[in-house]
Amino acid sequence: MLRVFKLLIAICFLGLLASCEDYLDKSIETELTKEEVFKNFDSAQGFVEEMYAMIVDYSTAAHWQHFHCYGEDAVGIDTWQFDYAIDEGRYWAWQTNGPGSMFDGPTNTNADLPFDRAKLWPSSWAGIRKANIVIADADNLMADATQEEKNAILGQAYFFRAFFHHEIMKFWGSIPYIDRVLEDDWRIPRPAEWSETALKIDEDFQRAVDLLPVDWDDPDYAPGEKSRGQNMFRITKGAALSLKAKNLLYAASPLMQNSSNTYDYDVELAKRAADTFAEVIKMPRYSLVPWEDYESVFYSTQGRYPYTSEFIFSQAGDVGWFHTFLPTNWQLGAIGQNNLASFPTHNYIHNYFGMNDGLACDDSPLYDPANPWENRDPRLYKWIVLDGDQMVENLGAATGENEVHRYAQFYTDGAHRYPNKGNGTRTGYVAKKWFPISFNNFDNQGVFAWRVHVRLTDVYLMYAEAALVAYGINGKPNGFDLSALDAINRIRERAVPDGSLNVRPEYLVSEEAFMDEIRRERAVELSYESHRWMDVRRWKLGTELKYKLKTEIVFDRNAEGKPINFVEKVLRTKVFEDKHYWLPFPKNDTEIYEGFPQNPGW
Numbered sequence: 001m002l003r004v005f006k007l008l009i010a011i012c013f014l015g016l017l018a019s020c021e022d023y024l025d026k027s028i029e030t031e032l033t034k035e036e037v038f039k040n041f042d043s044a045q046g047f048v049e050e051m052y053a054m055i056v057d058y059s060t061a062a063h064w065q066h067f068h069c070y071g072e073d074a075v076g077i078d079t080w081q082f083d084y085a086i087d088e089g090r091y092w093a094w095q096t097n098g099p100g101s102m103f104d105g106p107t108n109t110n111a112d113l114p115f116d117r118a119k120l121w122p123s124s125w126a127g128i129r130k131a132n133i134v135i136a137d138a139d140n141l142m143a144d145a146t147q148e149e150k151n152a153i154l155g156q157a158y159f160f161r162a163f164f165h166h167e168i169m170k171f172w173g174s175i176p177y178i179d180r181v182l183e184d185d186w187r188i189p190r191p192a193e194w195s196e197t198a199l200k201i202d203e204d205f206q207r208a209v210d211l212l213p214v215d216w217d218d219p220d221y222a223p224g225e226k227s228r229g230q231n232m233f234r235i236t237k238g239a240a241l242s243l244k245a246k247n248l249l250y251a252a253s254p255l256m257q258n259s260s261n262t263y264d265y266d267v268e269l270a271k272r273a274a275d276t277f278a279e280v281i282k283m284p285r286y287s288l289v290p291w292e293d294y295e296s297v298f299y300s301t302q303g304r305y306p307y308t309s310e311f312i313f314s315q316a317g318d319v320g321w322f323h324t325f326l327p328t329n330w331q332l333g334a335i336g337q338n339n340l341a342s343f344p345t346h347n348y349i350h351n352y353f354g355m356n357d358g359l360a361c362d363d364s365p366l367y368d369p370a371n372p373w374e375n376r377d378p379r380l381y382k383w384i385v386l387d388g389d390q391m392v393e394n395l396g397a398a399t400g401e402n403e404v405h406r407y408a409q410f411y412t413d414g415a416h417r418y419p420n421k422g423n424g425t426r427t428g429y430v431a432k433k434w435f436p437i438s439f440n441n442f443d444n445q446g447v448f449a450w451r452v453h454v455r456l457t458d459v460y461l462m463y464a465e466a467a468l469v470a471y472g473i474n475g476k477p478n479g480f481d482l483s484a485l486d487a488i489n490r491i492r493e494r495a496v497p498d499g500s501l502n503v504r505p506e507y508l509v510s511e512e513a514f515m516d517e518i519r520r521e522r523a524v525e526l527s528y529e530s531h532r533w534m535d536v537r538r539w540k541l542g543t544e545l546k547y548k549l550k551t552e553i554v555f556d557r558n559a560e561g562k563p564i565n566f567v568e569k570v571l572r573t574k575v576f577e578d579k580h581y582w583l584p585f586p587k588n589d590t591e592i593y594e595g596f597p598q599n600p601g602w
Helices: 042-054 082-087 091-095 120-141 147-172 195-213 237-252 267-282 291-297 322-330 347-352 380-384 400-405 456-471 484-495 511-525 532-538
Strands: 004-007 030-033 075-076 311-313 342-344 549-557 563-573
Touching: 042 120, 042 147, 042 511, 075 082, 075 549, 082 091, 120 147, 147 195, 147 237, 195 237, 237 267, 237 311, 237 456, 267 456, 291 484, 322 532, 342 347, 347 549, 347 563, 380 484, 456 484, 456 511, 484 511, 511 532
Parallel strands: none
Antiparallel strands: 004 030, 075 342, 549 563
C-alpha cells in the first residue's frame, strides 16, 4: 500500500500569488495518498505551491534582519539579534537566536505576529524532501495531466531541489546531494569539495531550464491560465538560468576553491557561469529600469509589490503588515516606528561609494576630507540620507515641536544622532533605498518593499565577475556582444549617461585591479540587498581588517549650518577568523555517523 503523508496547506501564504487558493482545495493536514496528490495538475500544483513558502526572505517578516548586515556595510544596535552575534564571532547563535532568526531558532509564541515563516536550515531540508517526492511520483501518477502540465510540475521541483541545496551550501559549505526520498539510506558521506555537489545542482537547474516557461502569463502557456495575471512569483526559465549561473560562479569562487588567494577562480566554471549569465541578459523579458524610475525596483506606494523588468526571482508574497515593516525599521527612529534599526557604516560609504569622476574617494582629486559628501557618485544621494537632507515631504505636516524633523540632523548633539536621540543614527547615515521621503509619521505614506534573491542588475555584475575570469577585461562569449568592462559601464551609465562615471583607465592596468573595481561596483549597486556578507566570504576577504571594521563619522555644524570638523571613529571590529567562513553544523548532526564531519574550527 502506498504511504499516506501530510499535505500541510497552512504554510501557503504567497501574497500576490493569491492563486494558490485555487490549487489548495483540501482542508488543513488532510491525509492524502500519493495518487490523490498527483491525480491531476491542479492537485499536484497545490503540493508544489508549498515549496514557494519555504523560500527564506532574508530581510523582512519574522527575521528582523534589516540590512542583513553581517558584513561591514552596516551596524546593528540590538544585542539580541543575530547580526550582533555575527560581529562577536558567536556563530552558534544561528540555532538559538530566537524567533527572529532567519536560520533557525525557537518557535514564536506571540499569536499577533506571524513568526512561523520559513527558516534556512529546517525549511531547506524540508523543501529538498518535498521536491524529491514530486520528482519520484509526479510524472508516473499524473495520468490526467498534459505533457506541458507535467513539465511545469517537474520543472519547479527540479528548480527547488537545486535551490534548497544551494541555499544550505551558501552558509554551511558542502553537503551531500539528496536526489531521492530518504528512508533508511540517509548515511551519505559529506563531499570534501564544494564543486561535487554544485555540479549536481547545476544539472537540476538545467532540467528546470528545459522544462519551465519564460513567462507563466504567456497566453499560449496553458498551466498558467488558472492564475493568469497572478504569476509574478512563479519560477521561470530566466530564474532557473540565473540561479544555475550563480551556483557555477559560487563554485568557481576562491572560498569554494579552498584557496588563500582572493583572485584564484576556477576558470572553466567561471566560463560556464559567464555563458549562462549571458543567456539571461539576452532574454527580451528583462531590461534595466531607467534611472528616473529606479525606485520602482525597490518599493511601491501603490498598494502592491514592485514588479519591474529587472525582477527575476524572489521569495513570494506578503504576510500581514510586514510589507511596510522592512522600510519602517530602516527609517530614522525619530520619524519611524520603533528602536529596531541598522545604520550604514562610514567606512562602507567611504570605501565604495566613490566620486562622480568614476574614481574611488581615496584615488580622486575631487575628494575633499573637509567636504566628504560633495561631488560623489549620484547613487550615494539616491540611497543614503545625509545630514541636512529633507526627511518629510509635506513640510507643513511637521510643525511646532515636530518641526525639527523636517531635515536630518546627524551632527554631534543633532536631533537625530545617538545618544542625543536614543534610537538615532549611530554612524551619521541612514539608508533610504527602500522607502520614499513620504514614508514617515507625518506624511503617512504606505509602502510595499522587499528584497529579491536575483534581479537583473545582480546578473550583470555576476556576469562581469565571471566573464573577467573566463575571457579577460574585453573578451566576450561567442555570440554575445558584451564584455566584463561593458557590463560595469552599462550599469554606471544608467546613473550618468555621459559616461563620466565609467570605469577609469587606472583600474584597467591588470585583471586583478579590474576585479577590485567590479567588487567595488557590486558593493555600491547592490548595497543593503543581503549580498555583502556572502560576497566577502566567497572572495576570501573576511579575515582582512578592512572588512571587519565598522566606523561612524562624527562632525559638528558651523554658524551657517554647514558640517565641519569630520572625524572617523571605530564603532566595532568584527571577530572573523578562518572558521567564520562557514556556519557550524548542528553538533548532533555531525555525531550521528563518521561521514559527516563538522566544519573546521567548530
